[in-house]
Amino acid sequence: MSNAWNEGYFTDEGYTYSYSREINPVFQRYCLLLRGFASLDSSDGYHCELGFGQGVSINIHATANPGTFVGTDFHPGQAAYAVELAAAANNGARLYDDSFEQLLARTDLPQFDSISLHGIWTWVSRDNQKLIVEFTRRYLKPGGHLYVSYNSFPGWSPSAPLRQLFSLHDRFANTSSRPDQRIDAALQFSEALLAANPKYAAAAPSLGARLQSIKGQDRQYVAHEYFNRDWNCMYFADMVDALAPAKLDYATTAVPLDSVDPLNLSAEAMDFLETIAHPVMREQARDYFVNQHFRRDLYVRGANRLSAAERRAQMLHTRFVLLQPATSVPAAVTGPAGEASLQVEIYGPVLDALADQAYAAKSMRQLLGATAPLTFDDLEQALAVLVGMGVVAPCQSEASxxxxxxxxxxxxxxxxxxxxxxxxxxxxxxxxxxxxxxxxxxxxxxxxxxxxxxxxxxxxxxxxxxxxxxxxxxxxxxxxxxxxxxxxxxxxxxxxxxxxxxxxxxxxxxxxx
Structure with missing residues (x-):
């Protein structure tokens, strides 16, 4: 953590080689459509990812989408791996190891249809957050959308001081140059502190179990989640304010299951939220009911609501495909409000229709015909639940x-x-x-x-x-x-x-x- 270029970010341990579907423009457009928002949909569009890690997601998307992708990750080792993948695919991605300040200073960037940052916002400095907002203000097209995920309150409230212990021990008390030993030492220190029965531990009785869970997690993930110098957890309403200078309006989450209220909220909670008129206040209050700790949100620059007829037509045109054998789809789905069984009379015909013709992708219009007498609303919700579970995906056009x-x-x-x-x-x-x-x-x-x-x-x-x-x-x-x-x-x-x-x-x- 001594290198000036890393700005306090934990660079001694590379990030994981994971993939995030939320950064897929096809998935993002579906989430916007689900809530009735229009989006830019051009086969020659431009997309940007800020902080792409090892570059797995941006290369998958730059390869599997017809547009052009630009991205940066200031860790040179990660950028090098990402560039190597891009060359292997010949996908035309423009990938840099620029800091956000250096990227903002470039004069060769296009206007983007979408800008995405997954797992970045919370772990960079306030100055870098301002650079991200300014980058979005300059380079996101009118009608374009921003995807941003971040740690949020109130869900993080009990555990935030524990995360602070890890980071402080790494800064002031570590005696090793090996990142795995530094991480383990910080975890052991924190465990010893909790064992000494501070009043804080009594006020947050779940901390011991949380610490044991963290000890069992992948060290690459733990390093980047808990050991950066900067960690700026936010309330939803504060994020709305932070993005306002870029002319962004909150549209929806990139979590399709959020559209199914009974999975997330009690009847009492739904009744209470109905009394709140302002959308920002209502969404913030909702976070208290679900104890939200991590948000995946989509913002639009110039939010354009579709009419009910336009939304229905676009949804009927959207294709869907199964990502796993129909017989292996779980019989229940879990949300903050508890577990709900997938009704056989609805989900049985939907899964059968999706599996028909050797699992070929099918439009919602085709599925509606194959699952009669299911209504449009029943089918749309069933597909949203299946997409949310990760067993079905929305598809791009056959031309793309x-x-x-x-x-x-x-x-x-x-x-x-x-x-x-x-x-x-x-x-x-x-x-x-x-x-x-x-x-x-x-x-x-x-x-x-x-x-x-x-x-x-x-x-x-x-x-x-x-x-x-x-x-x-x-x-x-x-x-x-x-x-x-x-x-x-x-x-x-x-x-x-x-x-x-x-x-x-x-x-x-x-x-x-």
Whole structure:
């Protein structure tokens, strides 16, 4: 943390190689449409991501969408990895290791249809937050949208002092140069402090369990979530004020399940919120009812509400696709208000229709015809719930899909080849959804086998075992490592068989396999 360029950001440990669907422009436009907002939708649009981490999401989206993507992450190692992925896909992404100040000073940037920052706002300084707002003011098109996620109150109120302990110990009491040892020392210090029974711990009795949960999390995630010098948690209303200079209006969350009130609110809460007229006050009050700790929000520069007829027409035109076998979709969904069963009489026909014709993507109009006598409202809510659960995705147009299919195939081949050596990136790009789809390392190795002409699951398993055995790795089943080649091959063959019978049809519909 001594380098001046990092501005207090924890750069000793690289960020994870995770993927965020919320940054997908196709997904963002669906979330806006769900709440009745118009959005820019041009195949030659420009999109920007600020703070792209290892660049997995921005490269997936730059490959699977027909527009042009620009992004920055001031960590040079992460930027280098992202640039390498962009070259492998030949997706035309312009990726930099600029600070926000350097990016703002550029004179070669276009006007953007969308700007996104996921997991950035809370962990940068107030000065950098102002630079982000100014960047948005200058470069977001009228009608364009901003996606921003951030830690929020009141949900973080009990745990915020615990996070402060971690960061302060790292600044003032660490004795190691190794990031993993520094993190563990801060966690141990905090555990010892709580064990000494401070009054703060008595006032927040859930802290012990929270600390134990953090101790079990991935150290790369913990480093960037808890150990940056800057940590600016905000109330929703304060974020609205912060973004006002960029002429942004709050539109909706990028959480489709938020549109289903019974999953989030009690009847008493819904009645109370109905008494609040001002939308900002109502949304802020809602955060108290759900104890919101992390928001994923969409703001629009020049909010344009669609008429009911326009919204219905656009929704009927939107295509949807299953991301997993219909038989593996959970029978219930959980929200802040508790668990709710998926009604068989509604969700059964919807899942059957989505799985029909080898899982091919279908418009809501086609689904409405296939699920009669379901009403438009019932189908729309069912799709919103399934999208929220991550088992269904909205799709881009078939014209856009055809424009990006070849480069998706190129990127996916390169990612699968990397799975021969590492399990870092477990997501592939879909030209159908414009986004990423989780595909495990072994499944990627199975896809390599199929590309090589191997037709039998046992052959796919043989290739996978050959790869990991050469690297002195074994599978874990339950909590136990499989120690013999026969045990590992049997487990891999079982996985390959399940892949052939259940997952392959889905990946083919997504134009990945």
């Amino acid at each position: 899909e055809s424009l990006v299919q070849d480069r998706c195939a190129a990127l996916n081949l390169q990612l699968c080849k990397r799975s021969l050596f590492t399990a870092k990136v477990q997501v592939l790009s879909s030209p159908v959804t414009g986004g990423g789809v989780t595909v495990s390392r072994f499944q990627q190795l199975f896809l390599i086998s199929i590309k090589q002409g191997r037709k039998l699951p046992a052959e796919w398993a043989q290739l996978a075992w050959g790869v990991i055995s050469e690297q002195n790795e074994v599978l874990i089943k339950g909590d136990q490592p499989l120690l013999t080649a026969e045990q590992n091959l049997a487990e891999l063959t079982e996985q390959a068989q399940a892949f052939a019978e259940q997952s392959l049809v889905v990946l083919r519909a997504l134009k990945i396999a």
